[in-house]
Each structure stands twice: as C-alpha cells, then as structure tokens.
Amino acid sequence: MENTTVSAPEEANASNRQVVLASRPDGIPQAQHFRIVESAVPRPGPGQFLVRNRFLGVEPAMRGWVSAVANYAEPVAIDAVMRSFAAGEVTESNHPEFAAGDLVVGMFGWQDYALSDGSGVRKVADDGIPLSAHLGVLGMNGITAYLALLDIGQPKAGETVVVSTAAGAVGSCAGQIAKLLGCRTVGIAGGPQKTALCTDEFGYDAAIDYKGTPDLDAALEHACPDGVDVYFDNTAGAISDAVMRHLAIRARIIVCGTASISSWAPWPSGPRIERHLLVRRARMQGFLLFDYADRFDEAIAQLTPWVRAGKLRYREDVLHGIEAAPDAIAGLYRGENLGRRLVRLASCSSSI
Amino acid sequence: MENTTVSAPEEANASNRQVVLASRPDGIPQAQHFRIVESAVPRPGPGQFLVRNRFLGVEPAMRGWVSAVANYAEPVAIDAVMRSFAAGEVTESNHPEFAAGDLVVGMFGWQDYALSDGSGVRKVADDGIPLSAHLGVLGMNGITAYLALLDIGQPKAGETVVVSTAAGAVGSCAGQIAKLLGCRTVGIAGGPQKTALCTDEFGYDAAIDYKGTPDLDAALEHACPDGVDVYFDNTAGAISDAVMRHLAIRARIIVCGTASISSWAPWPSGPRIERHLLVRRARMQGFLLFDYADRFDEAIAQLTPWVRAGKLRYREDVLHGIEAAPDAIAGLYRGENLGRRLVRLASCSSSI
Numbered sequence: 001m002e003n004t005t006v007s008a009p010e011e012a013n014a015s016n017r018q019v020v021l022a023s024r025p026d027g028i029p030q031a032q033h034f035r036i037v038e039s040a041v042p043r044p045g046p047g048q049f050l051v052r053n054r055f056l057g058v059e060p061a062m063r064g065w066v067s068a069v070a071n072y073a074e075p076v077a078i079d080a081v082m083r084s085f086a087a088g089e090v091t092e093s094n095h096p097e098f099a100a101g102d103l104v105v106g107m108f109g110w111q112d113y114a115l116s117d118g119s120g121v122r123k124v125a126d127d128g129i130p131l132s133a134h135l136g137v138l139g140m141n142g143i144t145a146y147l148a149l150l151d152i153g154q155p156k157a158g159e160t161v162v163v164s165t166a167a168g169a170v171g172s173c174a175g176q177i178a179k180l181l182g183c184r185t186v187g188i189a190g191g192p193q194k195t196a197l198c199t200d201e202f203g204y205d206a207a208i209d210y211k212g213t214p215d216l217d218a219a220l221e222h223a224c225p226d227g228v229d230v231y232f233d234n235t236a237g238a239i240s241d242a243v244m245r246h247l248a249i250r251a252r253i254i255v256c257g258t259a260s261i262s263s264w265a266p267w268p269s270g271p272r273i274e275r276h277l278l279v280r281r282a283r284m285q286g287f288l289l290f291d292y293a294d295r296f297d298e299a300i301a302q303l304t305p306w307v308r309a310g311k312l313r314y315r316e317d318v319l320h321g322i323e324a325a326p327d328a329i330a331g332l333y334r335g336e337n338l339g340r341r342l343v344r345l346a347s348c349s350s351s352i
Numbered sequence: 353m354e355n356t357t358v359s360a361p362e363e364a365n366a367s368n369r370q371v372v373l374a375s376r377p378d379g380i381p382q383a384q385h386f387r388i389v390e391s392a393v394p395r396p397g398p399g400q401f402l403v404r405n406r407f408l409g410v411e412p413a414m415r416g417w418v419s420a421v422a423n424y425a426e427p428v429a430i431d432a433v434m435r436s437f438a439a440g441e442v443t444e445s446n447h448p449e450f451a452a453g454d455l456v457v458g459m460f461g462w463q464d465y466a467l468s469d470g471s472g473v474r475k476v477a478d479d480g481i482p483l484s485a486h487l488g489v490l491g492m493n494g495i496t497a498y499l500a501l502l503d504i505g506q507p508k509a510g511e512t513v514v515v516s517t518a519a520g521a522v523g524s525c526a527g528q529i530a531k532l533l534g535c536r537t538v539g540i541a542g543g544p545q546k547t548a549l550c551t552d553e554f555g556y557d558a559a560i561d562y563k564g565t566p567d568l569d570a571a572l573e574h575a576c577p578d579g580v581d582v583y584f585d586n587t588a589g590a591i592s593d594a595v596m597r598h599l600a601i602r603a604r605i606i607v608c609g610t611a612s613i614s615s616w617a618p619w620p621s622g623p624r625i626e627r628h629l630l631v632r633r634a635r636m637q638g639f640l641l642f643d644y645a646d647r648f649d650e651a652i653a654q655l656t657p658w659v660r661a662g663k664l665r666y667r668e669d670v671l672h673g674i675e676a677a678p679d680a681i682a683g684l685y686r687g688e689n690l691g692r693r694l695v696r697l698a699s700c701s702s703s704i
Contacts, residue, residue: 255630275588281638
C-alpha cells in the first residue's frame with residue numbers, strides 16, 4: 001500500500017477506509033484485533049493501477065495469516081492493511097494489461113481502494129456470472145476443493161468421500177465435485193440447517209449433524225458401510241478423530257483446514273493416528289492452495305461450465321460495509337454463516 | 353499344521369516342538385502368553401513338503417499378529433502355533449517344485465518342523481550368503497526398508513532422511529539404502545552403543561541418542577539444519593512427535609511401525625499433527641509389506657549385490673533354542689537386541 005496526497009480526479013472527494021491489524025491474536029482474530037483507519041485514495045504510479053474493491057473475502061485461513069506461529073507466509077504486520085482476497089473494478093491504470101473498467105480479483109486487502117502492479121491479479125469476464133462468484137466457487141474455494149480433491153484425494157467413481165464443514169464454502173464444492181465424479185458423498189456439518197443444505201442443495205447422499213448426533217461413530221458406520229475412501233478434512237479435532245476410525249483400506253485424507261482447533265498454543269493433543277494409517281495403509285497429506293498457482297486456470301476452466309449449468313451450486317453470506325469486516329473472521333469460527341462469507345462494500349453502487 | 357502318527361523315516365526319533373499362543377496379551381506379548389508343546393513330526397501329504405526349520409524370525413510386528421484389535425490379518429488363534437517367518441531345509445517332498453535339500457524361507461511358524469504347500473515360500477540359493485540373511489537383510493527387513501523408502505519416501509539425492517530405530521533390522525537397512533541413494537542420513541536410536549553402530553557400521557551422517565539427549569528438538573535442529581525431507585518412522589511416540597516439528601516443505605513420512613507405543617488400549621494421545629502436515633504440505637502414509645508381494649523379487653534383486661559387495665551391512669542377534677522364543681518379542685520391546693533377532697534351533701547341526 002502506497003499513500004499519496006494526490007487523489008485521482010474521479011475520486012476527488014473519496015477517502016480510502018482500511019482495516020488494519022491492531023494487535024496480534026493468540027487464537028482466532030476478534031473484532032478488537034483490528035482498527036479502521038481512513039486516508040486519501042492513492043494514485044497509481046508507473047506500471048500500477050488502482051482497484052476499487054466491491055467484495056472483500058473473509059476466510060478461516062486468515063487466522064493463520066495474522067498468526068506469529070510458523071506458517072506458510074509472512075504474518076500480516078501490525079498496523080498493516082489486513083491481507084485478503086477481494087474483487088473490484090479498475091478505476092485508473094498505468095499498466096499496459098489493465099484498463100479502467102476491467103473487473104479483477106486479487107489480494108487487494110480489506111480496504112476500499114488498492115494499488116496493484118498486476119501480480120497475482122486475475123481479470124474476470126463480465127459474462128453473467130456474478131463478480132462475487134470469482135471470490136468463491138470460481139475463486140479460492142472452488143479451486144481449493146477441485147485441486148485438493150483431485151490431486152490428493154484422487155477419488156474414483158463408486159468410492160465414499162466424506163467432507164467436514166460440508167456445507168461451507170470449500171466443503172460444499174468438494175462434496176459436489178466428488179458427486180459429479182461418481183462418488184458416494186457424506187457431509188458432516190453442525191446443526192440441522194446445515195445438514196439440510198448438504199442433502200437438499202449440495203446433493204450429498206447423506207449428512208451427519210456432528211452437534212446433534214449422540215454417537216458420531218455409529219453415524220459414520222451407518223453412512224459409510226464400506227468405510228471412508230477419501231476424507232476431505234477442513235476441521236481436524238473430534239470430527240476427524242472419528243472419521244479416522246472408519247477409514248477404508250488405502251484411504252486418502254486431505255488436510256485442508258483445522259477449523260475446529262481454536263488455538264495451537266498450547267499445542268493440542270488428540271488420539272494418535274499412526275496405527276490407523278498403518279493398518280489401513282492410508283495416506284494423509286496437507287494441501288496449500290498457493291503451491292498450485294500454475295493450475296488455477298485449469299481448475300477454473302473445469303469449474304466454470306459446472307457453475308454455468310447449475311451443477312455446482314454455491315451460497316453466499318454477505319455482510320454489508322467495511323465496518324462488518326473486523327468481527328467477520330470470528331463469526332466464521334462461531335459457525336454463524338451459511339455459505340461463503342463476503343463483505344460487500346457500502347460504496348458499491350454497481351449492479352455487478 | 354497337520355499332525356499324523358506316522359513319522360518320516362529319517363526323523364523316526366524326532367519330535368516336533370512348537371510354540372503355541374497360550375493366551376492373548378493386552379499389549380506386548382510376554383513369555384507367559386506362550387506355551388511349548390511337543391508332538392510327532394508330521395509327514396507331507398500329496399502336494400506338500402516338510403521343512404526342518406533352522407532359524408525362526410522374531411519381529412516387532414508379531415505383537416500385531418496376536419492382537420485382537422482390528423488389524424491387517426487374522427490374529428493367531430489360541431493354541432495355534434505362533435505365526436512367524438522361518439528359514440530351513442526341505443527334508444521330504446511330495447511337491448513337484450521342491451526337493452529334499454532345498455533351502456527355503458516362508459511363514460513356517462515357531463516350530464521345529466512345518467508342512468507347506470509352497471504358498472509364499474521362496475527358495476534361496478546356497479551361494480555363500482548365510483541362510484539367516486534371507487530372514488533379515490534379504491528378507492522382510494531389507495524388503496520393507498527398500499520398498500517403503502522408495503515407494504513412500506521417494507528420497508532424492510541430497511535430501512535429509514531421518515530413521516527411527518536406526519540401528520534396528522529395518523532401520524539400519526533404510527539408513528544404508530538412503531545413503532546409497534545419495535541422501536544425508538540421520539539415525540535416532542536409544543543409547544550410546546546403538547548410536548555408535550549407526551555411525552560406525554551403518555554409515556549414518558549423524559546419530560541421535562534419544563535416551564541420552566537433554567533436548568531432542570535441539571538435537572534434530574542441529575542434525576537436520578535444512579529440515580527433514582523423509583522420515584522413516586518405526587516408533588511413533590515422543591520421537592516422532594519431535595521429528596514432526598522439524599519437517600521440511602513437502603516432507604514424506606513413512607509409517608512403518610509403532611514400536612514405542614506399548615499398548616493401543618486405551619488408545620494413546622499425542623500432539624496433533626494436522627497443522628504440521630498442512631503448513632509443511634507433508635505426506636504421511638502407512639506401509640504394509642504384505643501389500644507388495646509382487647515386488648519382493650525386484651527388491652531382492654536390488655539388495656543382493658549390495659549385500660554381496662558389503663555395501664549393505666547387517667547385524668544379527670541370535671538366541672539359541674526354541675525355549676528362547678516365548679520371551680523374545682518382549683525382549684525386542686525392552687530394547688535388548690542389537691541387530692535382527694533370530695532364534696537358531698538347537699537341533700540345527702548344519703553349518704548353514
């Protein structure tokens with residue numbers, strides 16, 4: 001983020017509101033760990049362009065992005081704009097490949113306006129698919145589900161695929177893609193509203209309410225009589241501990257997220273998994289989207305016709321105004337959203 | 353095992369001593385869980401041959417073979433002969449492919465004599481390599497090390513390979529093979545005698561005495577400055593928990609054994625590993641030798657020239673007489689052996 005006192009002509013009266021990291025949380029970032037500041041809208045320098053954000057992403061992974069614990073990326077610095085995906089419109093450009101009016105998705109951060117040099121930015125077509133979808137089902141959620149499922153899970157038609165946070169942004173895509181590939185799909189979610197979504201909207205063959213069931217093992221046994229061939233794990237914790245007891249021979253476990261672990265300090269314990277992996281000759285592997293940048297286009301090309309045909313459905317949970325952002329991550333961990341959480345900026349007057 | 357009252361002519365005065373499972377242990381089988389019984393030497397029926405055992409195998413995996421907990425094979429029945437690998441000589445045959453005098457290795461059990469129909473039996477050449485080696489470095493130990501390392505570990509020259517039970521029968525092979533493939537090898541073993549074996553006899557670049565070191569994490573950090581690319585895990589437990597904290601990006605963990613876990617009832621807990629796998633994008637997979645029967649010949653063909661050239665060294669810990677068998681598994685878990693444990697039968701008068 002580069003600030004300048006010279007505003008773009010068309011934004012002469014605008015200011016740039018930014019959500020910055022105020023202090024470093026121990027576990028899940030809460031509203032009080034952020035602060036909203038206001039400054040002048042910057043102007044693009046040579047090779048840069050200015051993006052006016054329409055939608056800001058809110059991801060469970062953001063917990064990791066602000067954590068001081070060893071991670072896959074540098075943590076967001078104190079007083080820096082919160083890192084995030086966002087979708088918006090180019091309003092001014094000195095970059096040969098981007099022009100005013102272009103719709104773009106990138107790591108623009110939790111702010112009204114962002115400068116970019118084009119790194120990691122994707123232009124999206126204005127072709128009837130809503131802009132927000134490019135932050136979800138055709139963005140990191142769908143791409144994560146597709147690549148993790150295919151690359152690590154390697155599901156075969158007829159196999160049983162279990163998904164945790166099954167009605168969530170990534171989980172719902174994973175379940176639907178597995179179903180499109182001919183698998184039997186079993187979703188695990190919290191509460192009857194989410195399990196109903198699993199079966200009624202996302203086509204799971206069975207759904208287990210881990211909060212409501214008296215015996216998760218019995219429910220898994222019933223839903224997966226031949227064992228679990230692929231487990232798409234977004235939670236870790238007690239849900240995953242139960243699934244590990246029901247693996248089929250040569251099962252594959254995709255470690256995609258750890259939503260149920262509220263803190264890694266002190267480091268939590270759980271039932272040892274070595275014996276499950278050994279007896280079932282199972283494979284467990286961590287997935288990180290950023291390793292697969294060279295395959296994003298492949299994934300989007302596969303997913304787009306499914307979305308257009310209504311075969312890959314998605315839900316959004318849209319908060320309004322940048323003031324909603326600071327509490328939005330904590331809300332994900334409170335389980336309050338149904339669908340991919342976004343913040344729609346109040347300044348957004350466009351119909352896209 | 354088929355008993356008959358008619359003895360083979362050459363064994364007229366012999367009897368067949370057998371170690372049978374007397375009761376089912378909760379954890380590690382102890383001497384009192386076995387009983388030695390004596391019966392007549394059986395005679396081979398049509399399509400069968402009789403083997404006089406020279407060496408009986410003693411494996412950590414035998415704990416699993418007598419366990420009632422879900423496993424990869426039917427547990428040994430109470431009063432049945434203890435399942436084991438053994439090496440011996442055919443003394444009488446009604447089988448077209450085996451003749452008296454042939455040296456053979458197979459699942460002949462803890463007994464003096466065994467009947468076989470040839471299933472899973474391998475003939476070995478009498479070519480200067482000692483018969484006992486075919487139960488170890490050229491038997492399940494070496495084959496396990498080779499196939500697990502190559503198939504799951506996939507080490508590349510220059511990578512760091514860490515092995516637990518590094519001076520043991522499987523571990524010492526894994527470390528030497530990794531070294532032959534151009535890796536930096538780090539062995540973890542218990543006590544100065546075993547770590548000296550690691551560096552002096554098995555060529556590890558570094559060895560860590562997990563019993564003697566005041567800080568296993570610091571020792572790993574020092575021995576693996578670039579992190580652990582491949583972990584050949586024979587122990588699970590606290591040793592593996594420490595190694596998991598030092599994984600390199602895209603590490604591979606071979607779950608080959610769980611020697612440090614004395615009982616799985618009640619199921620033991622340990623630090624959760626999901627975050628390690630996620631942040632390091634690591635892969636962890638269970639290995640079971642019996643899945644790879646179609647590649648045993650390939651492994652033996654690779655290993656034999658290394659053994660003959662003295663590049664793949666091995667140690668044996670030979671107990672004498674079948675009376676030593678019942679306590680022999682417990683002794684492995686007491687850590688009392690240096691090298692692959694075998695029982696040499698007292699009746700063995702041959703020089704092989």
